[in-house]
Amino acid sequence: MRIGKGRITAAEVARRAGVSQPTVSLILTRNPKARVAPETRERVLRIAAEIGYRPNRLAQALVARRSFAIGVIVPGFDNPFYARVLSGAEKVAAEAGYAVLLCEMGALDVLQHLNALRDRQIDGVILAGIAASTLPAAALDDLNVVLINQPSTRFASVGGDSLKAGTMAAAHLLGFGHRRLAFIGPASSIPAFRFRERGFVQALRAAGVSMPGELVVRADASIAGGLAAMRRLLALRERPTAVFCANDLVALGAHKACGAAGVLLPRDLSILGCDDIEMTTLVTPELSTIALPQRELGARAVRLLLRQIEEGPRETPPAQVLPPRLVVRGSTGPVAIPGAAS
Amino acid sequence: MRIGKGRITAAEVARRAGVSQPTVSLILTRNPKARVAPETRERVLRIAAEIGYRPNRLAQALVARRSFAIGVIVPGFDNPFYARVLSGAEKVAAEAGYAVLLCEMGALDVLQHLNALRDRQIDGVILAGIAASTLPAAALDDLNVVLINQPSTRFASVGGDSLKAGTMAAAHLLGFGHRRLAFIGPASSIPAFRFRERGFVQALRAAGVSMPGELVVRADASIAGGLAAMRRLLALRERPTAVFCANDLVALGAHKACGAAGVLLPRDLSILGCDDIEMTTLVTPELSTIALPQRELGARAVRLLLRQIEEGPRETPPAQVLPPRLVVRGSTGPVAIPGAAS
């Protein structure tokens, strides 16, 4: 084992400085009420620096009964959305001296991951892309939790305004004159998707536009899902003229299906995504979308979590909701003039 | 604080079972040489299960002098490549009961991250996309290390055969009749990129094809980098007929530049990437590439690391190299017949 062999302990520093070990600890923690002789402090600090003493955070954790680590649980990285969220989260956590324990669903399920995190005395958990409501009630007991992209009365949360995203999508497409609109999205319990759909449907209804059942297509929140779903839509006798997708991956899959079928965007069909991941600018035409600040979500989630850890939970859990932003690129446009076929 | 309040300890189990705490420990660790009365074991196990006892892994770590956690350090998630590697790594680690501490470069540099990991008594570290040779010699001392995609005499490593990837790229493009070939890649010290370039150049040279300096373009290993680089190539008096890119992101950027410039792939130009990330199938035509098994790299890296942790380092560090695989899609093709312009 190469590990943990000759690590320098506070006791070692104490020995060399000719003081007791607790004194070293007292000085090193810079405790305000540490009333130590200046020359002692000097000497201890010098020696500690010389021999490169670094406190064992595990030992600190044991006595402090907290680990200075947080867990982040995500469904998977196939969706770059979570990669970005994670990136923002890691940055803030690292700067604050917290470690990020990464948990991806798949090998272990959420509950197992939560248990593993508990066993490590995790200080808090961030849940992204996983519906807290599908978990057993006790699963999150006694944990500091921040939810991403799902409002909750029980837990703190930060997310984009999914309902509004749906509304904006509807407004954008209606504004182009579309009246036969479709939606592609998962039937999953993930709140963000449900709210996007609901916002979209409500806005359509408010505008007096109805969406027949055949135009709501269920699909995995993935490229493959979007592709399959769009194929179904294209096979319809009467196609939609515009499609809002639950997220960009789905939209990109739909985009691809159109390319394969020779359907020209946005002339024959408009496609609108949601999230604004990098891939959106890769395709031709580039994908219009409703942008969510992904890294910012991760960053804020951690800040919220750290505050909760350090100040204790609030009576009423804070909920930050960030405004979505419409990004018009090339995949959406006005409805084609009938009969003006090229 | 919601944390660590009423956690059940082994002592508590012992009290209820009417045995001593070490006995509980003895039974729970399922130590082979634990010769305990069957009924005692029975009772302890039952009570432990009843009150939901779970050992504190931090305390275990303290005495075991290891944390059952590994660190993974990556440059960033902007490149889905690392997301996939991470995904593979996390899966194996989680199944083995190890935690994954995620470190992204940026907020903290590698050295700071390494220190933070050391302080947490990390059992080992996986380095991806970061040249170990650029680190101070002592930075990785006394650590179990596995490098991804960079061979090393000092550390264990797992990676694709980058040199061969370059060779295969050359063979593929030469096979289509291309003789004016370009390379786009970073000037970075990341070994994988250097080897891909070297393999490519060497294979060309071996085939008697030279690559003038103007056809080797330096660019960030990103979409933006590839885009800018391809613009430069397209501005050349005499354009290349085929381009090999250091990775898929660069290739996608190049792909995009061609789309914008009206250069038709693969008729006017062939583009070949490397890695095989999901995005490659999103563009039209889909990107041909040299595939590397990304999740597998992550998974193997962890397995190698765990073995090293559990069995101690080998005299000669193991190096697994996985064969790259050519994936021909639509972005590469035969050189256009001169004069046969459409």
Next chain:
DNA sequence: TTGTAGGCGTTATCAC
């Protein structure tokens, strides 16, 4: 077969 003693590296609370 089981309990007692000691220690892992800290921090916190006291006497001195």
Next chain:
DNA sequence: GTGATAACGCCTACAA
């Protein structure tokens, strides 16, 4: 001002 002493929760001897 400083140094014992006692946790934190667990594990590994060794005694009983």
